[in-house]
Amino acid sequence: MSQQRTGPTDGPDFPDLPEATVARLPEYLRALHHLAEEGHDTVSSEGLAAAAGVNSAKLRKDLSHLGRTGTRGVGYDVTLLIDQIEQVLGLTHRRAVALVGVGNLGHALAGYAGFGSRGFRIAALFDADHGRVGEHINGLVVRHIDDLPEVVDEESISIAVIATPAHAAQNVADRLVAAGVTSVLNFAPCVLNVPEGVDVRKVDLAIELQILSFHEHRKSALTALPGRAGQDLQRADRLGAEAVGS
Amino acid sequence: MSQQRTGPTDGPDFPDLPEATVARLPEYLRALHHLAEEGHDTVSSEGLAAAAGVNSAKLRKDLSHLGRTGTRGVGYDVTLLIDQIEQVLGLTHRRAVALVGVGNLGHALAGYAGFGSRGFRIAALFDADHGRVGEHINGLVVRHIDDLPEVVDEESISIAVIATPAHAAQNVADRLVAAGVTSVLNFAPCVLNVPEGVDVRKVDLAIELQILSFHEHRKSALTALPGRAGQDLQRADRLGAEAVGS
DNA sequence: GTCTGTGAACCGCTTCACAGCC
DNA sequence: GGCTGTGAAGCGGTTCACAGAC
Numbered sequence: 001m002s003q004q005r006t007g008p009t010d011g012p013d014f015p016d017l018p019e020a021t022v023a024r025l026p027e028y029l030r031a032l033h034h035l036a037e038e039g040h041d042t043v044s045s046e047g048l049a050a051a052a053g054v055n056s057a058k059l060r061k062d063l064s065h066l067g068r069t070g071t072r073g074v075g076y077d078v079t080l081l082i083d084q085i086e087q088v089l090g091l092t093h094r095r096a097v098a099l100v101g102v103g104n105l106g107h108a109l110a111g112y113a114g115f116g117s118r119g120f121r122i123a124a125l126f127d128a129d130h131g132r133v134g135e136h137i138n139g140l141v142v143r144h145i146d147d148l149p150e151v152v153d154e155e156s157i158s159i160a161v162i163a164t165p166a167h168a169a170q171n172v173a174d175r176l177v178a179a180g181v182t183s184v185l186n187f188a189p190c191v192l193n194v195p196e197g198v199d200v201r202k203v204d205l206a207i208e209l210q211i212l213s214f215h216e217h218r219k220s221a222l223t224a225l226p227g228r229a230g231q232d233l234q235r236a237d238r239l240g241a242e243a244v245g246s
Numbered sequence: 247m248s249q250q251r252t253g254p255t256d257g258p259d260f261p262d263l264p265e266a267t268v269a270r271l272p273e274y275l276r277a278l279h280h281l282a283e284e285g286h287d288t289v290s291s292e293g294l295a296a297a298a299g300v301n302s303a304k305l306r307k308d309l310s311h312l313g314r315t316g317t318r319g320v321g322y323d324v325t326l327l328i329d330q331i332e333q334v335l336g337l338t339h340r341r342a343v344a345l346v347g348v349g350n351l352g353h354a355l356a357g358y359a360g361f362g363s364r365g366f367r368i369a370a371l372f373d374a375d376h377g378r379v380g381e382h383i384n385g386l387v388v389r390h391i392d393d394l395p396e397v398v399d400e401e402s403i404s405i406a407v408i409a410t411p412a413h414a415a416q417n418v419a420d421r422l423v424a425a426g427v428t429s430v431l432n433f434a435p436c437v438l439n440v441p442e443g444v445d446v447r448k449v450d451l452a453i454e455l456q457i458l459s460f461h462e463h464r465k466s467a468l469t470a471l472p473g474r475a476g477q478d479l480q481r482a483d484r485l486g487a488e489a490v491g492s
Numbered sequence: 493g494t495c496t497g498t499g500a501a502c503c504g505c506t507t508c509a510c511a512g513c514c
Numbered sequence: 515g516g517c518t519g520t521g522a523a524g525c526g527g528t529t530c531a532c533a534g535a536c
Contacts, residue, residue: 017460020505026456030435044517053437057507064519072518073514089456090463097455108354109451114435118452119459158462159455182465183458185451189276189360191299199461201454205355205431206364208447209343209405210272210335212429213365214263215445216404217336219428266527290495302495303529310497318496319536 015088021062027052028059029085030118036078044075086119096123096157098181100172101164102132102142105187109163110137123155128168145175152179159183166190173200261334267308273298274305275331276364282324290321332365342369342403344427346418347410348378348388351433355409356383369401374414391421398425405429412436419446 017025031051035043045063049056063069063076066084070076086092097120099110109115110125125137126145135142143151151157160181162169169188176184183199186192189207192200263271277297281289291309295302309315309322312330316322332338343366345356355361356371371388373379381388389397397403406427408415415434422430429445432438435453438446 018505022460023453023457025460026450026453027437029456030450030453031437034436046517051437055507057509058505060518061506061520068519070518071514072512073516075517088460088463090459090466091456095455095459095462104357105354108351111350112451114452115455118456120452120455159458161455183462185454185458190280191273191277191297197465199458201458203449203451203454204272204276205358205449206360206366207272207276208431208449209341209361209366209407210275210337210364211269212405212431212445212447213336213341214268214271214334216341216429217334219443220336264527292495301529303531304527306496307498307528314497316496317536318534319494321495 015065015067017065017088021065024052024054024058024062025085025089027054028062029082029089032078032082032085036082040078042075042077045070048076089119091119094119094121095159096121096155098122098124098126098148098152098155098157098160098176100126100145100148100160100162100176101168101188102127102135102137103163103165106161106163107137109161109187110140120159123157124151126151128164145172148175149179152176152181157181159185161185161187162192163187261311261313263311263334267311270298270300270304270308271331271335273300274308275328275335278324278328278331282328286324288321289324291316294322335365337365340365340367341405342367342401344368344370344372344394344398344401344403344406344422346372346391346394346406346408346422347414347434348373348381348383349409349411352407352409353383355407355433356386366405369403370397372397374410391418394421395425398422398427403427405431407431407433408438409433 028048031048032043035048035051043051045056045060049059052059060070063081066088069081069084097115099106099122102110102125106125106127110122115122122138122140125140125142126148127133127142128145130144132142133144158181160176160183162172162176162184164172166188169186169190170192173184173186173192173194177194177198182197184192184194184201186200186202187204189204192202194200274294277294278289281294281297289297291302291306295305298305306316309327312334315327315330343361345352345368348356348371352371352373356368361368368384368386371383371386372391372394373388374391376390378388379390404427406422406429408418408422408430410418412434415432415436416438419430419432419438419440423440423444428443430438430440430447432446432448433450435450438448440446
């Protein structure tokens with residue numbers, strides 16, 4: 001092979017991380033920034049794990065995939081670890097993001113400060129409704145979705161957020177992909193069909209509530225019973241987090 | 247034991263589902279409603295799996311946990327399966343939900359129609375800012391967070407959504423739990439510390455984008471290389487969904 | 493023949509427990 | 515002595531492949 005698969009050993013190059021680890025790195029990053037603000041220079045796996053809501057063995061294994069990051073007997077250097085994680089996540093430059101659909105939810109997302117402070121810049125807003133085109137939101141002008149190809153190209157956008165109604169989402173996704181977008185965050189409650197090489201993540205608010213509903217349902221079923229069965233409740237919560245008082 | 251752990255065999259009682267299955271049932275439910283609207287009476291595991299963006303073996307195994315649900319040689323009865331899943335998820339009655347924090351995002355969530363149509367009713371809005379208390383949003387009046395215990399009790403609320411800034415979230419969670427809430431959907435970018443028996447799910451928009459950023463970073467690292475390494479791109483997308491044109 | 497339900501193999505992730513370095 | 519990095523064991527979930535009901 002012309003280029004070896006870069007192992008986890010050498011520094012700034014590209015390790016091949018387990019998907020579960022990738023999903024947790026952003027949480028570690030957030031916790032680390034919080035620790036840095038509080039003036040910590042260094043943190044133990046135990047401390048960082050608590051701040052991120054995971055157990056310390058998992059954290060250590062996750063970080064071990066990044067190469068040598070900590071110091072035995074001491075812990076992790078906070079700012080160094082922040083740099084390493086941002087490096088791996090590709091957050092060394094601020095990525096431009098397009099947002100499609102400026103209805104109820106899209107409006108809120110367009111104004112969400114958390115994007116700006118955590119590596120992203122909302123670079124363009126789109127809507128299919130001519131009545132909304134031209135509206136100013138948070139310093140940006142809403143453009144018509146027909147302008148997608150042009151703007152995606154100008155702003156070098158590779159990530160887009162879909163906040164349209166479900167019935168419009170597939171069409172929007174198709175147009176985004178055609179324009180060159182290769183990652184999509186989908187808030188519409190539907191499955192998107194995209195070609196290979198395009199990543200889709202989905203956030204469905206009602207689904208989250210329905211999952212909670214299941215657990216509520218179970219809890220009330222169990223507590224309704226006396227005795228032995230009630231004790232199962234102690235097994236019932238899977239998500240009781242420890243950690244970080246703000 | 248005084249009460250046997252109810253197996254997956256008998257109908258309306260309470261099966262003990264794998265967490266991964268629970269997380270997918272809502273997606274099946276959404277797909278089924280869509281199929282029902284289109285007039286389908288019955289659907290094969292293949293068809294439903296496609297509409298929900300999973301593979302058919304997984305779907306069949308998931309549904310097998312609910313007891314006998316399909317008919318061999320035929321498929322699944324759409325309306326029957328909807329009933330069974332809603333039963334299991336505890337969606338037979340519309341659950342009251344409290345929403346805390348009516349800023350940017352909270353405002354949008356308060357107006358989100360998807361909650362209403364999928365088993366939930368936003369029963370109360372809260373904010374700590376006296377300037378916002380009294381405001382009308384979508385037919386509801388914003389109340390002060392001090393009224394939490396009273397309202398949670400009156401409306402029999404067991405699920406709450408936190409849409410406050412991160413620094414306020416832990417305090418809000420504590421108050422919610424004290425008021426009797428046992429499930430929380432947290433939009434604030436922080437870890438919540440809650441007692442055993444309380445479930446927390448977290449949605450962090452910036453984290454979703456950061457995960458996508460990682461994949462973008464990897465894709466560009468790979469496509470920058472010619473030859474062998476570029477072929478790995480075909481392994482790179484984990485989420486290319488098939489299915490359901492709307 | 494068709495399509496579901498399911499044991500068995502497989503795989504990835506988590507957890508344990510400790511060796512190795514500070 | 516303290517804390518990280520990591521093989522090994524354990525566990526849950528996914529996939530395979532086919533038996534069995536229609």
